[in-house]
Amino acid sequence: MLARVTTFSIAGLETRRVTVEVDIRPGLPGFVIVGLGDAAVREARERVRAALLNSGFEFPQRRIVANLAPAHLRKGGSGFDLAIACGILAASAQVPPSALARWAVFGELSLTGELRGCRGVLAVAEATRRAEVPGLLVPRGRAREAALVDGIEIAGVRTMHEVGRVLTEGSVPDLPPPVEAAGPAREEPGPDLADVRGHHVPIQALRIAAAGGHNVLLRGAPGSGKTMLARRVPSILPPLTREEAVEVTRIQSLAGIYRGDGLATRRPFRAPHHSISASGLVGGGAWPLPGEATLAHHGVLFLDELSEFSRPAIEALRQPLEDGYASIIRGQHSAVFPTRFMLVAATNPCPCGFASEPQRCRCSQADLQRYVRRLSGPLMDRIDLVHTVERPSAEALAAPATATSAAVRADVEAARERQAHRLAGTSATCNAHMEAALVRRHAWPDEAGQRLLALAYARDHISARGHDRVLKVARTIADLEGSEAVAADHVAQALSLRGADQPAEVLA
Amino acid sequence: MTAAALPAVAEPASPPGEPDAGRFGGGEPVPCRACLRRTWLVGELAGRIEHAARARGARRIALLLALDDHALMRAVDAGDDVAAAYRRFERDAALEAADAAGLAVVCRHDARYPACLHRLPDAPAALHVAGRLERFERLTEAGQPAVAIVGARRGSSYGLEVARALGRGLAAADVTVVSGMALGVDSAAHAGALEASGAVAGRVGASSGGLGASSGGLGACAGPAGASGVGSAGAVALPGHALVGAGGTVAVLAGGADRPYPASKRRLYEAIREHGCVVSELGPGVGARRWCFPARNRIIAGLARLTIVVEAMARSGSLITAELARELGRDVGAVPGPVTSPLSTGPNALLADGAHVVCGPEDALDLACGVGSWARRVARPAVPEHLAGLHAAVAAGAASPEALAQLGVPIAAALAGLAELELLGLVRRTAGGRYEATA
Numbered sequence: 001m002l003a004r005v006t007t008f009s010i011a012g013l014e015t016r017r018v019t020v021e022v023d024i025r026p027g028l029p030g031f032v033i034v035g036l037g038d039a040a041v042r043e044a045r046e047r048v049r050a051a052l053l054n055s056g057f058e059f060p061q062r063r064i065v066a067n068l069a070p071a072h073l074r075k076g077g078s079g080f081d082l083a084i085a086c087g088i089l090a091a092s093a094q095v096p097p098s099a100l101a102r103w104a105v106f107g108e109l110s111l112t113g114e115l116r117g118c119r120g121v122l123a124v125a126e127a128t129r130r131a132e133v134p135g136l137l138v139p140r141g142r143a144r145e146a147a148l149v150d151g152i153e154i155a156g157v158r159t160m161h162e163v164g165r166v167l168t169e170g171s172v173p174d175l176p177p178p179v180e181a182a183g184p185a186r187e188e189p190g191p192d193l194a195d196v197r198g199h200h201v202p203i204q205a206l207r208i209a210a211a212g213g214h215n216v217l218l219r220g221a222p223g224s225g226k227t228m229l230a231r232r233v234p235s236i237l238p239p240l241t242r243e244e245a246v247e248v249t250r251i252q253s254l255a256g257i258y259r260g261d262g263l264a265t266r267r268p269f270r271a272p273h274h275s276i277s278a279s280g281l282v283g284g285g286a287w288p289l290p291g292e293a294t295l296a297h298h299g300v301l302f303l304d305e306l307s308e309f310s311r312p313a314i315e316a317l318r319q320p321l322e323d324g325y326a327s328i329i330r331g332q333h334s335a336v337f338p339t340r341f342m343l344v345a346a347t348n349p350c351p352c353g354f355a356s357e358p359q360r361c362r363c364s365q366a367d368l369q370r371y372v373r374r375l376s377g378p379l380m381d382r383i384d385l386v387h388t389v390e391r392p393s394a395e396a397l398a399a400p401a402t403a404t405s406a407a408v409r410a411d412v413e414a415a416r417e418r419q420a421h422r423l424a425g426t427s428a429t430c431n432a433h434m435e436a437a438l439v440r441r442h443a444w445p446d447e448a449g450q451r452l453l454a455l456a457y458a459r460d461h462i463s464a465r466g467h468d469r470v471l472k473v474a475r476t477i478a479d480l481e482g483s484e485a486v487a488a489d490h491v492a493q494a495l496s497l498r499g500a501d502q503p504a505e506v507l508a
Numbered sequence: 509m510t511a512a513a514l515p516a517v518a519e520p521a522s523p524p525g526e527p528d529a530g531r532f533g534g535g536e537p538v539p540c541r542a543c544l545r546r547t548w549l550v551g552e553l554a555g556r557i558e559h560a561a562r563a564r565g566a567r568r569i570a571l572l573l574a575l576d577d578h579a580l581m582r583a584v585d586a587g588d589d590v591a592a593a594y595r596r597f598e599r600d601a602a603l604e605a606a607d608a609a610g611l612a613v614v615c616r617h618d619a620r621y622p623a624c625l626h627r628l629p630d631a632p633a634a635l636h637v638a639g640r641l642e643r644f645e646r647l648t649e650a651g652q653p654a655v656a657i658v659g660a661r662r663g664s665s666y667g668l669e670v671a672r673a674l675g676r677g678l679a680a681a682d683v684t685v686v687s688g689m690a691l692g693v694d695s696a697a698h699a700g701a702l703e704a705s706g707a708v709a710g711r712v713g714a715s716s717g718g719l720g721a722s723s724g725g726l727g728a729c730a731g732p733a734g735a736s737g738v739g740s741a742g743a744v745a746l747p748g749h750a751l752v753g754a755g756g757t758v759a760v761l762a763g764g765a766d767r768p769y770p771a772s773k774r775r776l777y778e779a780i781r782e783h784g785c786v787v788s789e790l791g792p793g794v795g796a797r798r799w800c801f802p803a804r805n806r807i808i809a810g811l812a813r814l815t816i817v818v819e820a821m822a823r824s825g826s827l828i829t830a831e832l833a834r835e836l837g838r839d840v841g842a843v844p845g846p847v848t849s850p851l852s853t854g855p856n857a858l859l860a861d862g863a864h865v866v867c868g869p870e871d872a873l874d875l876a877c878g879v880g881s882w883a884r885r886v887a888r889p890a891v892p893e894h895l896a897g898l899h900a901a902v903a904a905g906a907a908s909p910e911a912l913a914q915l916g917v918p919i920a921a922a923l924a925g926l927a928e929l930e931l932l933g934l935v936r937r938t939a940g941g942r943y944e945a946t947a
Binding site: 198199200201202204219349387388390393395396452455456459461477481489492493494495496497 | 908909910911913914919920922923924925926927928930931941942
């Protein structure tokens with residue numbers, strides 16, 4: 001007898017429909033799984049057999065062939081366990097085969113017959129809806145995650161026995177209750193700007209960066225507050241839209257870091273250590289798996305100690321920064337991972353770290369120039385704002401908070417709304433993503449501003465690339481001030497916040 | 509050519525009909541009646557002088573102009589009407605007319621009359637000045653170096669660019685740029701000088717032939733590095749900030765100083781009038797005749813210690829200006845050009861004759877002010893008023909926007925102001941991200 005089960009395989013961040021066909025016929029008892037499964041799939045043989053037996057089902061002593069179609073695609077992971085088990089049940093008439101027409105299945109089996117959660121359930125649920133299959137059987141622990149997708153029926157089951165009941169009787173257990181936090185709110189607010197003292201100008205720089213989606217580099221001595229400021233950037237970004245929240249949740253689900261309680265509400269904040277490899281940063285590996293850049297999609301990627309990151313890792317960020325996605329191409333598999341994040345980087349100004357405090361800096365001119373040159377390259381080309389963070393003075397530390405995240409976020413949201421309105425229908429969603437034609441159309445300054453910019457260009461203070469960068473930032477500053485026109489004042493402020501295109505002149 | 513006699517000692521106003529002698533330091537107010545009358549006369553006789561010059565050749569102009577009033581009237585057959593008007597000439601009326609046209613008058617006896625012009629054998633009796641008189645004084649005072657830049661009306665883009673760069677570089681080094689506001693090289697030189705003094709940027713253009721002014725846009729204060737290889741000079745200012753201390757430009761017109769000639773150069777004229785000065789030997793409203801051009805060229809040569817010919821065809825008037833300069837004992841410079849270009853015939857010939865090679869403002873400065881003066885003279889921009897407080901704060905040690913914010917400066921103002929100061933070269937950003945005031 002032949003049975004067909006619908007399930008899905010996960011490739012990168014995409015799902016592919018896989019039809020598990022199970023054929024049982026008389027012959028020497030044997031159980032073979034074909035279809036280019038990886039080791040985990042091959043091991044499913046043992047898990048499925050034990051699970052079925054321990055659940056009170058019969059394991060047919062016949063020749064069983066399970067084929068994961070399409071046969072030319074490699075498949076991996078343990079999510080096929082349930083499909084294979086259901087296929088065997090259906091092919092041996094232990095459950096009605098017709099039931100499998102209305103249920104897709106996805107899950108891992110333990111030897112006891114219990115279902116175990118695995119990654120990517122949200123994506124599978126979305127795929128189920130796209131494939132127009134009415135229902136999805138998933139492990140109970142993941143049912144809530146799957147239920148985020150409307151339009152399909154979710155059956156969260158604990159054991160193979162329950163699976164059998166669902167398929168035979170059609171009785172779908174209720175969804176598990178949402179996880180209520182005990183004690184402090186489970187969604188505790190992230191770090192808030194209200195914790196910051198002093199740092200008036202860095203907060204302004206971050207306000208501008210957040211408002212326009214600009215990448216920003218904070219320079220400063222150790223302990224000056226760069227990391228503290230960076231960690232608060234997600235709190236001043238506008239809240240996730242629903243589409244963004246779904247994307248973020250899907251990514252988290254596929255990466256296995258989803259906490260299983262509703263759509264993500266906070267923008268991701270990823271802070272990889274500087275020893276990370278290129279594939280750790282942008283994705284890779286055999287399957288491939290998403291990297292930190294993707295995990296930071298719609299959020300903030302914080303690179304602390306920027307100069308310590310390996311060159312290959314930084315180079316690997318070139319495409320993600322430029323295009324908003326990373327395409328990883330491996331033999332058979334290729335994956336496209338979205339990487340629209342806001343980059344916040346922090347670095348010391350010089351090897352000893354204290355260039356901003358001339359009395360303490362022990363670096364020579366050559367040291368300083370070499371250090372600045374290290375930072376040049378694809379990353380610096382895409383950083384729109386550079387600001388030096390100084391240690392707050394004693395008075396500043398004693399003063400009340402400089403700003404609150406809520407207040408800054410309100411400004412940011414207002415500015416973002418202006419941009420959304422202006423850029424509706426174009427490929428850009430915020431000022432930082434404007435390309436040359438849009439910059440010409442929307443960010444062109446008035447005459448005084450043009451002259452200022454031309455002067456800076458003539459003086460070699462900005463390169464040709466820097467020219468457009470300054471305009472984008474000026475546009476954001478104008479938006480923050482509620483001005484439709486970009487004036488010389490905005491251009492001047494943007495110039496002040498630019499990175500040096502050449503290594504700056506060094507203290508004698 | 510008759511040499512002018514040194515003016516006699518002052519005497520009260522001479523009765524009509526008598527040949528008047530110039531007065532130095534006399535009790536008479538300046539501009540004196542005699543000079544005003546002379547100026548009026550030359551303007552009145554302009555047509556006849558033209559006729560006479562045509563009959564006897566251009567060189568005769570100098571001879572004619574060297575004649576005193578009565579001799580001149582006789583030489584050109586002035587007629588009784590003119591003689592009568594001459595006798596009736598009223599100083600006050602003349603001054604009112606000049607004033608109505610917005611011109612100031614500086615006569616030979618005025619202390620403000622450029623000293624270098626006195627050495628001309630046929631020095632203009634009076635100069636009508638359009639523009640602020642203090643500026644005229646400063647641009648033409650004794651210690652202020654002045655360089656004349658002359659050349660073809662139909663200059664090539666090479667010539668125009670070089671002229672512009674020369675004007676810019678010299679003005680930035682606090683040297684007065686003198687020229688005739690003619691089409692082509694003259695206007696380019698004026699425009700360059702205006703750029704350096706922070707005047708209208710970019711839109712005031714030179715043109716060759718009938719082309720319009722060069723477009724502004726991003727070409728503004730910067731301008732491409734000219735063929736001379738000079739980048740933007742030191743003292744480029746932000747729009748709206750006129751620099752004190754940078755040299756300016758003087759335009760010597762062939763006709764009256766109250767109207768632009770050529771008419772297409774109206775905007776340049778107005779800019780020069782605003783930021784430099786426009787002078788003429790003739791009174792308001794006098795139209796320019798052909799003889800007026802070589803005549804004013806002698807003033808151009810006379811005002812400058814160095815005359816540079818940028819481009820000139822074989823028989824160009826600029827070559828005559830250079831010749832005049834040489835006769836006055838002034839330096840002559842020329843810009844070499846491609847031998848295949850007819851416009852470089854003039855300068856190349858001058859060079860063969862011993863003129864100094866001028867490839868850029870540094871060469872001109874070396875000639876005008878001594879070797880090595882480029883570095884000494886490039887003006888330090890003055891601190892614009894609205895940034896003075898910020899600049900002082902930075903100089904006193906507030907080395908970053910944050911420090912300025914601590915002092916109470918609004919963040920936007922601190923950021924914008926620092927950017928402006930940096931562009932002006934008044935502050936510098938170090939590798940550590942701190943700002944410091946430049947020396």
